[in-house]
Amino acid sequence: MFCRYFSFFGLCLFLPTQRSSLGHGSSLHGRGTASLPGFENLTMGYNKYLRPYFGGEPVQIAMSLDIASISSISESDMDYTATISLRQRWTDPRLVFHGNKSFTLDARLVELLWVPDTYIVESKRSFLHDVTVGNRLVRLFSNGTVLYALRITTTVACNMDLSKYPMDTQTCRLQLESWGYDENDVTFTWLRGNNSVHGMEKLRLSQYTVERYHTLVSKSQQETGSYPRLILQFELRRNVLYFILETYVPSTLLVMLSWVSFWITLDSVPARTCIGVTTVLSMTTLMIGSRSSLSKTNCFIKAIDVYLGICFSFIFGALVEYAVAHYSSSQKCAAKVPEEGPANELTEEMEEVNITNILKNSITSYKQKISFTSIEISSDNVNCSDLTMKNHEKIKCALRNKMHRIIGYFTIQNPGNVDHYSKLLFPLFFMVVNVFYWAYYLYF
Known part of the structure; x- marks a missing residue:
């Protein structure tokens, strides 16, 4: 056995002293050993x-x-x-x-x-x-x-x-x-x-x-x-299962919780206000938490952001619904008080003042001013075809009548019906929106 240095691998290999001549691609053979590549020839020209x-x-x-x-x-x-x-x-x-x-x-x-x-x-x-x-x-x-x-x-x-x-x-x-x-x-x-x-x-x-x-x-x-x-x-x-349990289910339950206020009477102001404000704040916290996990991708309007926005809109709508219903109820109660108050005062004045003298002294001035004061103080529709009115006064009169009709169209006659219709419309509309939401994001 002797040690021979091959420049190709930079190794010292111990090879048998008796070996065959190596041509290109030939192999070395030792007794009882496997064939080895002809490293000598691999170095030549490589x-x-x-x-x-x-x-x-x-x-x-x-x-x-x-x-x-x-x-x-x-x-x-x-x-x-x-x-x-x-x-x-x-x-x-x-x-x-x-x-x-x-x-x-x-x-x-x-x-x-x-x-x-x-x-x-x-x-x-x-x-x-x-x-x-x-x-x-x-x-x-x-x-x-x-x-x-x-x-x-x-x-x-x-x-x-x-x-x-x-x-x-x-x-x-x-x-x-x-x-x-x-x-x-x-x-x-x-x-x-x-x-x-x-x-x-x-x-x-x-x-x-x-x-x-x-x-x-x-x-x-x-x-x-x-x-x-x-x-x-x-x-x-x-x-998506993780996000359904982590975000979708809690936000849906918060929307349903906001509907509980529809079954509480309008007079229970603290209860209904507490439910509305609490659900709004809880929904806001849930929205902030969902976006904080993807703070660097807020430029995207994601599907989960759309759903949280829908839920927040319904919760905020339930709070606004109570504000509208309570305001209408307060206005209706306030309108009943003046109807009884002036009637009692008028009875007392008629007992003290001679009505005949008042009519004689004021009938003349009343006839002169009736055409103008009716336009200024009347809340009902007035006749704008008076010949004594100028053109700009007729335009103001027409606009005022139009506004009265519009306001009367949106005036809530029975505030109790607001909660009655909300019990049906809010859940129904929320279900319809969910059907369109899931159909769009799952199949389109």
């Missing part, structure tokens, strides 16, 4: 700075992926973090040797081989695992095929559309591209199409479920040329 088939046809690189995990899917940062095992295969005729076996080499020897300059498009942060040693694999096959595997954790950008959050489905990509070699130098292919990706069906994510995934082969057109690109595209559907 240049790691030149790709295989340099100056000729492009190198075909087949890839496959093992997805270990997809985590930290961030809506605020629009990215996801994945741990993958990237395997690349290509054939280098300079590494052909006799035999039908493959040999796994020390990962540190990859520095002495030509490897593709593959990078992850749209990657924000990436690193190779190095515990306990660098997680890399180099395997040589007798036909010159090289298998090069890496274990990588990367954070990749993913443009998300949050308009249907939390009933959304996001489509993310993992793109692999050659950095310096264009399509005239290398070509990228998936090793077995969709079957080149493993582990996606076994993933268990906290908020998402992997709906489907597929592989694509594309090209990236840039100023410096056309570069090969492989794409893994997958769809993530958000699990």
Whole structure:
């Protein structure tokens, strides 16, 4: 046995003293030992700075992926973090040797081989695992095929559309591209199409479920040329059950709680006011809490924001309904008091004053001023066709009559009917709005 130094690997190998002559691709044989590549001849003429088939046809690189995990899917940062095992295969005729076996080499020897300059498009942060040693694999096959595997954790950008959050489905990509070699130098292919990706069906994510995934082969057109690109595209559907229990159910119950005030009499001002104000404040707190979790995505009008806005509108409407009903009831009570008061005062005055003398003294002045004072003090419709009225006075009279008719149309004659109709209209309208809301965001 003797120690021979090979410049290709920079190693000292102990080989048998009796060995066969090595031609290109020949192998060493020892008694009872497996065939080893002819390292001497592999060093001859090999240049790691030149790709295989340099100056000729492009190198075909087949890839496959093992997805270990997809985590930290961030809506605020629009990215996801994945741990993958990237395997690349290509054939280098300079590494052909006799035999039908493959040999796994020390990962540190990859520095002495030509490897593709593959990078992850749209990657924000990436690193190779190095515990306990660098997680890399180099395997040589007798036909010159090289298998090069890496274990990588990367954070990749993913443009998300949050308009249907939390009933959304996001489509993310993992793109692999050659950095310096264009399509005239290398070509990228998936090793077995969709079957080149493993582990996606076994993933268990906290908020998402992997709906489907597929592989694509594309090209990236840039100023410096056309570069090969492989794409893994997958769809993530958000699990909405958590948000139903956390947000949708509490907000719906708050709306229903605001309807309790319709069954309380109008005279119970503290009770109805307390219910209205409490539900409004609780709904406001719920809205602030739902938006604080996605503080950096407030530019989106999300589906959950629409629903919370609907619930807040119904709760606020219930509070306004009581204000309208109570105001109408107060106005009606106030209108009854003057009708009884002047009648009693008039009776007392008639006992003290001679009505005949009053009529004689005031009849003349009353006839002169009746046409003007009727316009100023009457709250009812007046006759605007008086010939003594000027044009602008007739216009004011017509507008006043129009306003009286409009106000009379919206005047609530029976304030008790406000609560009676609200008991039916508020729940019915809320159910209709919910039907349209869920139908739109789930099926459109």
